[in-house]
Amino acid sequence: MSKHVLIAEDDALLADMMGKILSKKNVRVTITYNGQEALEALEALEKDVPDVVLLDVLMPVLDGHGVLKVIRERHVNCPVIVISNMSDKMTKEKCRQMNVQDYFVKNDMDDEALWPAIEKYLR
Amino acid sequence: MGKKPPLSGSHATTLALKKLATEKEVVRRKLVVTAKKLRRKATQLAATAREKERVRRKLVVTAKKLKISHETLEKKVFERTKDLEQMKAKDEAILASIGDGLVATDKDGRILMTNKAFERLLGWKESEVRGKFLSGVIPMVDSDGKIILQPRHSLKDISATVNGASGSTLFYKKKDETSFPVAMTVAPIFIGKELMGAVNVFRDITKEKEIDKARSEFMAIASHQLRTPLTAIRWALSSLKRENLPDNLKKLVHTAHETSTQMAVTIRRMLMISYLEESATEPEMVEMNLKAVLEKVVRLHDAHRLRNGLEIEVRCPQDLVAETDEQLLIEILDNLLSNAYKYTPKGGKVKLTAALQGMMIRIDVADTGYGIPKEEQRKIPKKFFRASNIASPAASGTGIGLYMVYNIVRLIGGTISFVSQENKGTTFTLLFPS
16 A cells, blocks of 8 residues: 555645655645644544654644643654744754654745655655 | 365345346247247148149139030030931931832841832831841742742842842732732842842832733733734635736735735734833753854845845854854844845845854854945944934834844853944844853
């Protein structure tokens, strides 16, 4: 079965674009637009735990920190890559403490950098 | 001798008379002597009386003079006292009218005097605190309420605004145990060369802190609101760029992508300045290979460089290690290099040189560009300043880059300077602890 990535990103255009980039690389994608939706998707996926979760921090309903907390309780080893607009040390540190695999600031990234950033976690 | 013949009666009388006359003469002489003595005495007494009278008169005059002097003195003392009282009242009125709290202590830190604002801000009356240790009555605490110990021995060195260890806010605890943020200035009091104590002027900065917080929150929200759609636009344009588009559209998309990227950089810089101005950023020191950092920065701008037909030369010892904040150093070099490329005409050259200079690392960014006009050089690094000679020929700019660079350099404990000659080029020299 092909690799599976869960995207949690409230900016619909960005989320869909990430989905498109990954689909082109033959990755199965589940797109959610806030933290709550992401958790519900995880619940629904049951045993089909994503190989990578791409997580935004500032999201409505439930933010990235809230999602991270649940993921770390249920799927300790699931790789989580944060892609956020927040570039402050506090947010980064908070994510680091929750054992995220990588942290990218959206501003410093573009579509071409996305695949190289997550490819190694999908091997 | 024969027996004396008996005296006749008259002879005896004659003898008696003679004897009497003799005695009378003796008495007379004695009287003359006494009279002389008396006369002399009388003369002496008269002289004494005269002397006494003279002294008495003198005394009267002196007494009169003394009386006048005394009256003058009393008058003068009265006037001076009045002057002093007026001066004191004036000083007290001035001190009382100072809107900031004021407390003077002796050299041991015991409170000598306070003003009205002190009483109003802290809730303590001067009579309640006089003679007590300032640090005991008004503890200085940090934002967590933890008491900050104030060293007393360093009083002599105090002469500046007092801040927390890393520019953090200090709080004063009031009589009612609540606290408020303060900005204060402590200065030593010297009389002649002797240190008498210190005077501490402080004010409540609650309002400033609230405004700072509101501004910081606004910046965070605004930048997030701007960044999110901008990221989507940038990504969309970037993927469009790779599509098979007609040439005219391709050019448009390319320009749109570049502009949106530039806008993202500007937003990042504005946010960085906001953090720097609030001292919300603290450097995170890590060891790094400097050459790798320089090459990384050069790579970031390679597209720009090639487009402008510029040459780059990097000179740095292979094993040169620096210990500083990598992100901040990259931000500095990124700005300097991007400026060098932006303000150097086609065919020009940019040289990036790094070397160890004593305990410091020196990095030079030299270009062969337009330079900065001499009369405008002192305006650097003013926020939003752009030199008049580059406003037209060169690419867009906001004038916040160098302002930010100077602020960051200060943050990493370094210095920055430049030499520039119009139409010859500019060299920026960065020095920071290795």
